[in-house]
Structures are given as structure tokens and as C-alpha cells.
Amino acid sequence: MTHIVSVQQVFKNYTLGTFVVPALRGVSLDVEEGEFLAIAGPSGSGKTTLLNLIGCVDTPTKGLVRIAGNATETMSERQLTRLRLHTIGFIFQSFNLVPVLSVFQNIELPLLLQRSATTKERRARVEALLDRVGIREYASHRPSELSGGQRQRVAIARALVTRPKLVLADEPTANLDSVTGTNILDLMKELNRTEKTTFIFSTHDARVWSYASSVVRLADGQIVDRVTAEEAVRAGGVPGQPSPRAT
Amino acid sequence: MRGYLDTLKVIVVIAFRNLFASRLKTLIVGGIILFGSMLVVVGTALVDSVDASMSRSIIGSVTGHIQVYNAKSADELAVMGNFQMEGADLEQIDDFKTMREALLKVPNVKTVVPMGLSGAMVPAGNSVDVVLEKLRDLVRRQQAGEDVKAAIPSQKDHVRQIVAVLATDMANVGKVLNDKAVAPEERAAIARATAPDFWDEFDQDPLGTLEFLENRIAPLASDADMLFLRYVGTDPAAFAKSFDRMKIVDGTTIPPGRRGFLFSKWMYEGQVKLKTAHRLDVIHDAILKRDKAIATDPDLQRLVKQNATEVKEIMLQLDSQQTDAFRAKLQKELASQESDVSKLLAEFFRVDDGNIIRRYKFFYDELAPSLTLYRVRVGDTLTIKAFTKSGYVQSRNLRVYGTFTFEGLEDSHLAGNLNLMDMVSFRELYGFATPERDREIQAIKAAAGLKEIDRDHAEAELFGAQPSEPESPAAVATVDDADAVLRGLAGKHRRERREDQAYDPAQLEQGVVLNAAVIVRDPRRIPQTMRDIEAAGTRAGLTLKAIDWQKASGLVGQFVTMIRYVLYISVLIIFAVALVVINNALVMTTLERIAEIGTLRAVGAQRRFLLGMLLVEALAVGGLFGGIGSALGAGIVAVLRIVGIPAVNDIFYFFFSGPRLHPGLSVANLAIALAIVLVVSGASSIYPGLIAMRVSPRQAMQSDE
Ligand SMILES: Nc1ncnc2c1ncn2[C@@H]1O[C@H](COP(=O)(O)OP(=O)(O)OP(=O)(O)O)[C@@H](O)[C@H]1O
Numbered sequence: 001m002t003h004i005v006s007v008q009q010v011f012k013n014y015t016l017g018t019f020v021v022p023a024l025r026g027v028s029l030d031v032e033e034g035e036f037l038a039i040a041g042p043s044g045s046g047k048t049t050l051l052n053l054i055g056c057v058d059t060p061t062k063g064l065v066r067i068a069g070n071a072t073e074t075m076s077e078r079q080l081t082r083l084r085l086h087t088i089g090f091i092f093q094s095f096n097l098v099p100v101l102s103v104f105q106n107i108e109l110p111l112l113l114q115r116s117a118t119t120k121e122r123r124a125r126v127e128a129l130l131d132r133v134g135i136r137e138y139a140s141h142r143p144s145e146l147s148g149g150q151r152q153r154v155a156i157a158r159a160l161v162t163r164p165k166l167v168l169a170d171e172p173t174a175n176l177d178s179v180t181g182t183n184i185l186d187l188m189k190e191l192n193r194t195e196k197t198t199f200i201f202s203t204h205d206a207r208v209w210s211y212a213s214s215v216v217r218l219a220d221g222q223i224v225d226r227v228t229a230e231e232a233v234r235a236g237g238v239p240g241q242p243s244p245r246a247t
Numbered sequence: 248m249r250g251y252l253d254t255l256k257v258i259v260v261i262a263f264r265n266l267f268a269s270r271l272k273t274l275i276v277g278g279i280i281l282f283g284s285m286l287v288v289v290g291t292a293l294v295d296s297v298d299a300s301m302s303r304s305i306i307g308s309v310t311g312h313i314q315v316y317n318a319k320s321a322d323e324l325a326v327m328g329n330f331q332m333e334g335a336d337l338e339q340i341d342d343f344k345t346m347r348e349a350l351l352k353v354p355n356v357k358t359v360v361p362m363g364l365s366g367a368m369v370p371a372g373n374s375v376d377v378v379l380e381k382l383r384d385l386v387r388r389q390q391a392g393e394d395v396k397a398a399i400p401s402q403k404d405h406v407r408q409i410v411a412v413l414a415t416d417m418a419n420v421g422k423v424l425n426d427k428a429v430a431p432e433e434r435a436a437i438a439r440a441t442a443p444d445f446w447d448e449f450d451q452d453p454l455g456t457l458e459f460l461e462n463r464i465a466p467l468a469s470d471a472d473m474l475f476l477r478y479v480g481t482d483p484a485a486f487a488k489s490f491d492r493m494k495i496v497d498g499t500t501i502p503p504g505r506r507g508f509l510f511s512k513w514m515y516e517g518q519v520k521l522k523t524a525h526r527l528d529v530i531h532d533a534i535l536k537r538d539k540a541i542a543t544d545p546d547l548q549r550l551v552k553q554n555a556t557e558v559k560e561i562m563l564q565l566d567s568q569q570t571d572a573f574r575a576k577l578q579k580e581l582a583s584q585e586s587d588v589s590k591l592l593a594e595f596f597r598v599d600d601g602n603i604i605r606r607y608k609f610f611y612d613e614l615a616p617s618l619t620l621y622r623v624r625v626g627d628t629l630t631i632k633a634f635t636k637s638g639y640v641q642s643r644n645l646r647v648y649g650t651f652t653f654e655g656l657e658d659s660h661l662a663g664n665l666n667l668m669d670m671v672s673f674r675e676l677y678g679f680a681t682p683e684r685d686r687e688i689q690a691i692k693a694a695a696g697l698k699e700i701d702r703d704h705a706e707a708e709l710f711g712a713q714p715s716e717p718e719s720p721a722a723v724a725t726v727d728d729a730d731a732v733l734r735g736l737a738g739k740h741r742r743e744r745r746e747d748q749a750y751d752p753a754q755l756e757q758g759v760v761l762n763a764a765v766i767v768r769d770p771r772r773i774p775q776t777m778r779d780i781e782a783a784g785t786r787a788g789l790t791l792k793a794i795d796w797q798k799a800s801g802l803v804g805q806f807v808t809m810i811r812y813v814l815y816i817s818v819l820i821i822f823a824v825a826l827v828v829i830n831n832a833l834v835m836t837t838l839e840r841i842a843e844i845g846t847l848r849a850v851g852a853q854r855r856f857l858l859g860m861l862l863v864e865a866l867a868v869g870g871l872f873g874g875i876g877s878a879l880g881a882g883i884v885a886v887l888r889i890v891g892i893p894a895v896n897d898i899f900y901f902f903f904s905g906p907r908l909h910p911g912l913s914v915a916n917l918a919i920a921l922a923i924v925l926v927v928s929g930a931s932s933i934y935p936g937l938i939a940m941r942v943s944p945r946q947a948m949q950s951d952e
């Protein structure tokens with residue numbers, strides 16, 4: 001059994017002056033390839049922190065993070081950047097597109113950073129993704145000319161353009177209305193199925209759990225449980241203890 | 248490779264889009280860079296051109312490329328920059344020939360010109376003396392029985408006229424200041440000369456009265472100016488050949504093997520010419536050639552005023568007939584009833600912009616022909632008295648062969664304040680010590696002790712009697728026969744012809760010199776050649792010091808270096824400001840783009856990608872505006888080249904090596920500007936680059952928090 005993500009006994013402390021904030025307290029998590037994993041939990045429970053560690057944009061205070069077989073604690077900053085470029089795609093809550101580039105150029109950017117594809121290959125790949133996410137006609141627009149949902153589609157296309165094994169999405173629907181959010185999750189789910197890409201996304205919205213292949217519930221920096229979407233939904237959005245305070 | 252290019256492309260796209268997005272900032276930064284690069288191009292082009300033209304002036308007038316002098320000298324040689332009376336205290340170089348031969352062995356040395364610089368006071372042309380001399384001559388002839396009755400009265404008349412002018416002058420001084428300003432013996436002298444029976448007295452005792460006039464009256468005419476002449480002693484032929492901008496204006500050059508003196512034309516006009524006439528020339532030229540106007544130029548107004556108040560110099564030259572003629576002409580020209588000629592002259596010289604051209608012409612057509620315009624004329628003999636190194640006074644009579652100037656530097660006092668004389672006379676006036684001469688002085692001293700003749704006189708007489716001169720065998724001094732020398736003292740008349748005496752041209756070559764100008768074949772190799780010269784000197788047993796033209800010309804030569812530093816410092820300041828401004832602008836954009844940079848990092852951009860992005864942004868602004876600025880600068884230089892920058896005064900005249908500077912542009916000027924711009928813009932992206940590099944990819948996630 002290959003685990004695309006393997007997190008073992010991870011602790012993460014943030015220090016604010018002399019004050020230490022324990023954001024994660026002994027988290028262990030294995031994710032199999034092809035999963036569509038939701039990380040759920042109230043605000044401040046450590047979702048973003050966990051995703052940052054998985055996404056190699058941050059390092060744990062203690063514990064091991066293994067991504068696609070790479071022991072991240074042994075890797076340099078440059079190597080981690082390469083790992084992100086080639087293995088991980090990111091979808092952000094506030095889309096984070098480069099405002100001065102067109103939609104096409106935004107999607108193409110990771111390929112240019114990879115420096116492996118020819119112009120033609122890049123063009124074909126970007127156009128295919130534009131079709132997939134349904135914003136072909138906006139290829140030459142600037143992000144500022146698009147709606148939130150359209151921007152998130154651009155972000156999804158950008159995340160997928162390098163055919164990463166793993167896509168991380170931190171509350172991808174939080175800035176969208178519920179209909180648009182549902183559409184985005186539909187799109188992600190479909191891409192997960194067709195491209196066999198592993199998705200890990202965080203949410204504190206119980207309604208979207210049903211999309212997930214399994215749901216990891218976090219509270220106070222610790223994993224409460226890991227259940228299937230059905231179990232989670234059966235729990236009726238009122239999962240066991242501790243009871244979700246937020247949302 | 249392809250990949251790199253495409254990455255670069257995306258960097259460029261991002262960079263340019265960002266620049267466009269913050270247009271105002273880009274324009275401010277760009278404006279500074281544009282101005283800075285323009286300044287660099289125009290500034291360096293101008294300084295380079297001035298440097299080139301001034302070096303032409305200096306090298307071409309007197310220093311040559313390199314000056315060589317004795318390393319044991321107490322002072323440093325300063326051919327132009329030394330504004331003292333005396334030249335620098337230099338140790339002599341004993342044998343020019345040896346030195347020349349040694350130097351010519353250095354491959355880059357083309358010619359070596361012997362030199363010596365010194366100065367002397369020269370009494371020249373008191374117009375009263377001239378008149379009295381004529382009168383004395385007439386008296387002498389009368390006593391010898393010649394019939395000069397017709398000539399004497401008019402000459403007496405002229406003297407009377409002079410005394411009258413001096414008396415008025417004295418009265419004026421008394422009025423303006425107070426009576427104590429005039430010494431009692433001067434007042435007494437004038438009283439005696441203006442007394443009604445003075446000329447009866449003259450008729451009875453002409454020689455005694457003349458004595459009184461010469462001793463008491465002539466000194467009152469203070470136009471008995473001493474000329475201070477700085478001169479370079481050299482081989483006139485070699486000098487003319489090596490400094491090919493030198494050209495003779497009046498007369499001829501000093502013939503080979505002859506003693507003689509050449510005035511610099513500038514000096515001749517300024518010091519020897521009648522002052523009023525010279526001032527009129529200056530005013531006329533300023534208006535005609537330099538577009539000046541008396542109404543607006545205080546310098547010209549001062550000259551006009553001086554001319555109007557200083558007509559005495561002309562008055563002293565006029566005898567009664569001439570006075571009448573002047574009165575008639577001036578009354579007509581000025582449509583005036585005034586009968587006092589000095590007042591008429593004063594009014595005449597009170598020129599304005601409307602009448603200057605006419606008055607100038609009138610002066611030269613109508614008045615000048617009756618005046619002595621130059622106190623010393625070509626062909627006259629100049630008596631130069633100089634202090635020798637040992638402190639004795641040495642005197643030489645030198646024939647003035649002509650005047651010379653340096654082409655393109657006609658109006659420059661820096662090039663014009665050196666006159667020229669043959670090296671042989673120079674050596675005598677300078678009083679070089681040679682072993683033979685020391686022995687001769689000893690002999691003279693011995694004889695002088697015997698005959699009680701004072702030492703100064705002895706040396707003067709000795710040096711006046713050069714042993715090697717074939718034409719005065721009687722004056723040959725030998726150690727054994729000091730008496731013979733002293734007998735020679737009596738032969739005063741022989742000295743009168745001295746200026747005509749020739750010397751053996753080989754003497755120029757063989758004797759002592761103070762310094763030498765070296766003309767090289769390849770001016771780019773001057774520093775190396777200087778080292779070679781010193782080495783060659785050492786090999787020949789000489790202690791030579793070589794300095795380049797810039798150093799040799801003293802302060803003047805360093806002026807351009809000074810301007811250059813000023814330019815560099817202003818450029819430095821401008822670009823320091825540019826650096827700070829570009830830096831700040833980039834820091835601001837970087838801080839505004841933290842989330843974007845974080846995103847790029849998260850998505851997989853390495854740090855150097857961000858660095859490249861900022862660098863391209865800075866270089867693009869620098870390159871674009873630096874390019875425009877340089878192009879504008881090149882345009883300005885091109886226009887200046889066609890129009891020319893006028894030399895506003897004679898200092899600039901010298902710097903510009905002529906009346907206008909036509910600056911040239913070199914590739915180096917542009918290259919320097921662009922290099923500075925690129926370095927500065929590159930450097931200014933370092934700090935924002937560091938900020939960008941420290942942005943963590945995590946900051947992409949937190950963009951909304
Ligand atoms: N950079 C930081 N410095 C200090 N404390 C931090 C930092 N980032 C997160 N924390 C703290 O760590 C804990 C976990 O934060 P995290 O952002 O992972 O929670 P979250 O589940 O993503 O919350 P939300 O649903 O509000 O996004 C919180 O208590 C938070 O205040």
C-alpha cells in the first residue's frame with residue numbers, strides 16, 4: 001500500500017514572543033493515492049497548519065512528514081520547492097492568481113517554472129485544462145475581470161497543469177457562495193476521478209463532507225477521528241465530541 | 248536552454264506588467280535615471296573635449312608632452328601655473344647635449360627642446376625721456392657747430408607742453424586728494440620748469456637744464472613703466488619646429504646664431520602698446536567678436552572710464568603742432584567748441600555702443616599716425632636686467648625681432664604671458680655657474696680688490712665679455728690676465744653692439760639648461776615614456792625628473808582634473824539619489840506583492856526567480872530611461888558640436904583652445920552612462936530582492952487572514 005502522504009506524530013508550535021501556541025499536537029495521518037480527503041474542524045483547530053506541513057511550505061516542530069516517498073525533514077529549501085513544483089498543486093481560499101498575468105499565463109506559469117515542456121506542449125496542456133474547467137473563452141482575460149468562481153476555476157487549472165500527484169486546497173469554497181462552491185467541488189471531484197489525482201481539502205462546512213472519500217476531523221490540534229463520508233454525514237453534522245463550536 | 252528563455256520571458260512579462268501597473272512610480276524613477284544618464288553623457292563629453300582641447304593648448308604652446316628637469320631641484324617645475332615673479336628654483340642640467348642624446352635613445356621621444364624659464368624687469372620707453380633725448384641730441388649737435396636752429400624750438404615746445412601736462416596733473420592730484428599728496432620737491436621742480444624765465448635759463452645752460460629735466464621732471468611722468476617680462480630661453484628654431492602652433496605675427500623669428508628677443512603678441516599688445524589704444528581694441532573686439540555691449544557689460548564700462556581719465560599718456564606725446572592738429576580734428580569729429588585737447592580726448596574716449604565703431608576707425612585713421620603706439624618697436628633694442636642666481640644684476644641688450652602667438656590661443660593670457668629669447672642670452676642673464684665662470688669670477692674679484700671695483704659691476708662686465716665670442720677678442724677673459732678683463736671694462740662702446748653679435752649655433756646645444764620639453768611620437772604612452780626617460784637619464788649619469796604636461800602646467804593643467812571630480816561627485820550624488828529612490832520604489836512594490844510572491848514560492852518558484860524578476864524590473868527601467876537619457880545627451884552634444892560653446896573669457900579661450908568649443912561624443916561617454924545606470928539599477932534591486940527572498944510560501948495561505 002503506497003501512501004502519498006504519511007504524517008507521523010507531528011507537533012507544530014508557533015511562538016508569539018514568549019508565548020507558545022501548540023497548533024498541532026501529535027497528529028498522525030496516512031493518505032492513499034486517489035483519495036479525496038476532507039479535513040474538517042472548527043476554526044483554529046489546525047487545518048491550515050496541517051495542510052502547510054503536507055504542502056511542504058512549513059516544517060513541523062517535531063515528527064515526520066513523508067510526501068510521495070520523500071522524507072521532507074532531510075530536504076533543503078530548494079529541494080522542497082522542487083517537490084512542490086513537480087508533485088503538489090495548490091488551491092487557495094482567495095485564489096491567489098498573479099494579477100498582471102492573463103488567465104492563460106497564470107495557468108501556464110508552473111509549466112514555465114518546470115522548464116520541461118515545449119511551447120506547443122504547454123499550449124495544448126493549458127487549453128485542455130481551460131476546457132476542463134470551462135473557462136476557455138476567458139483565456140486572455142485578467143483575473144480581475146472574472147468572478148470568484150471563475151477565478152477558482154483558473155486556480156484549479158493552475159494546480160493541475162503539472163499533473164501533480166497531490167492537490168491541496170485550503171477551504172477552496174470559503175470565499176464562494178454555496179452554489180458556486182458546490183460546482184467547484186463537483187469539478188474537483190470529477191478531476192479526482194478522471195485524473196486519479198489525490199485531493200486533500202480543508203473545510204469547516206459539514207455540507208461538503210459528502211463529497212469526500214473520508215473525513216478527518218480535527219479539534220485543538222489533534223485528530224478526533226477519521227471516518228467515511230457516509231459515517232460523517234450520518235453523524236448528521238453533529239459529530240461526536242468534542243462538539244463543533246464553530247460554523 | 249529553451250526552458251530558460253521561456254522562463255525569462257515570463258519574468259519579463261511579469262516585470263513589465265508590474266512596471267506598467269505602477270506607472271507613476273516608474274516615471275519618477277525613470278525621470279531621475281534619464282536626467283542622470285543625460286548628465287553623464289553631456290558632462291563626460293564636455294570634460295573630455297575640454298581636456299583634449301586644453302591639453303592641445305598646453306602641449307602645443309610651451310610644455311610639450313613631457314618636461315624634463317634636474318631631479319635635485321629644490322622646487323617642482325611649473326611652466327604655467329606658477330604666478331610668481333621668479334621661475335621655480337631649479338637645479339641646472341649641465342650639458343644639454345648629453346641629455347638630449349640620452350633622451351633620443353628612448354624610442355617614443357621625437358624631439359627635445361632646451362628651455363629655461365625666468366623673468367626680469369625691463370625699463371621701456373618713457374615718452375618724456377624720448378623727447379628729452381632728442382633735445383639733448385639737438386643741443387649736442389648745435390654745440391658741435393651743426394645748424395639745428397629750425398628743429399630746436401619745436402622740440403623745446405614739446406617739452407614745454409609736457410611740463411604743462413604734468414603741472415595740470417599735479418594740480419588735479421592736489422585737488423582730489425590734498426596738497427600733502429604731492430611731495431614738496433616735486434612741486435618745486437614743476438614750479439621751476441613752469442617759471443617764465445626757465446627757457447632763458449635753458450638757452451644759457453642747455454646741458455645743466457636738461458640734466459634737471461631728466462632727473463626731476465621725467466620721473467614725474469609715471470608712464471615710465473617697467474615691463475615685467477617672463478621669458479623662456481630656448482633654441483628658437485627647435486622651438487618653432489616642435490611647437491607648430493607658434494607663428495610669427497610681426498617681424499621675423501630670431502635668426503639662427505643671433506641673440507634676440509620675441510614678444511608674445513598678447514604681451515606686446517597688452518603691455519607695450521599705448522594703453523588707451525589697447526583698451527579701445529579690447530572694447531572694439533568684445534563688441535564685434537563676442538557680442539558684448541558697453542551698456543550691459545561692467546568690464547567694458549570700466550575700460551571706457553579708464554580711457555577717458557587717462558589721456559595723459561597721449562598728451563605727453565604731443566608737441567604744440569600736433570596738439571593743434573588734434574584739437575582741430577577732435578573739435579570737428581565731436582562737434583565741440585572745447586579748446587582743451589585733454590578734455591576733447593576724454594570726451595572722444597567716452598565711447599558708447601553707438602559710436603564705438605566710428606571712433607575706433609577715427610582713432611586709427613586720424614590720431615594714431617601721429618602717436619607712438621608701441622613703446623618698444625620691432626627692431627628696437629631691449630635692455631633686460633635680471634638678477635642672476637647668485638644675486639648679481641646681469642644686463643643684456645637684445646634686439647626685438649618680432650612678436651609671435653600660438654594659433655587658436657591668440658586671446659589667452661595663459662598662453663600669452665611667456666616671451667622668448669635665445670638660450671645663449673638666457674644663460675647669461677640667468678647666471679649659470681660653470682667651473683670656468685667660477686674661476687673667472689675669482690679672477691675678477693682679485694682684480695677688483697686691487698682696483699676697488701664693486702663686485703656687481705665686475706660680474707656684469709665679465710658676463711658682458713664672453714670668452715667664446717669671436718667678435719670681441721679684446722674682451723676675452725683669462726684666468727691669468729685679469730687685467731685684460733678690467734681693461735675690457737673701459738670698452739663700453741663694444742657692448743652697444745652686443746645684440747648684433749652672433750654666437751656659434753653649437754653653443755645652443757652644448758651649454759647648461761634648466762629644463763627641456765619633450766615631444767613624443769605616441770601621446771598614449773606618456774607614462775611609460777616618462778619612466779624610460781628617467782631611466783635613460785640615470786644610464787647617462789644624469790639625475791632627471793620627467794613630469795607630464797598636466798603637472799608641468801601647474802594649476803592650469805589640474806583644472807580639468809578638478810572639473811572632472813566635480814562632475815563625478817555630482818553624478819555620484821544623482822545616482823545615489825536614484826539608487827535610494829529606485830530601491831524604495833521596489834521595496835514598496837515588493838511589500839505590496841507579498842501574497843503574490845508567496846504564491847509564486849508555493850507554486851514552485853525558486854528564490855532566484857524572484858530575484859530575477861526584480862532585477863529585470865530595475866534593469867528595464869534603468870535601460871529604458873537610461874537609454875533615452877543617453878540619446879538625449881548625445882543629441883545635446885551633437886547640437887553643441889554644431890553650434891559651439893563660446894569662450895566667454897580668455898581663461899575659457901585657453902581651455903577651449905580657441906574661441907568656441909565643439910565637443911565631441913565618444914562611445915566611452917555613452918558606455919559609461921549606460922554602465923552606471925545598469926549598475927545602479929541592478930544594485931537598487933538587491934535589498935528588495937532580499938525581502939522577496941525572505942517571503943515564505945506560507946504567506947500565500949495567510950493572504951486573507
Ligand atoms: N503564524 C502563526 N503564528 C502563531 N500562531 C498561529 C500561526 N498560524 C496559526 N496559528 C495558531 O495555530 C492554531 C491553528 O491555526 P490554523 O490556522 O491551522 O487553524 P485552522 O483550523 O486553519 O483555522 P481556520 O478555520 O480559522 O482557518 C490557531 O490557534 C492559530 O491561532
Ligand SMILES: [Mg+2]
Binds near residue numbers: 047048049170
Ligand atoms: Mg485555516
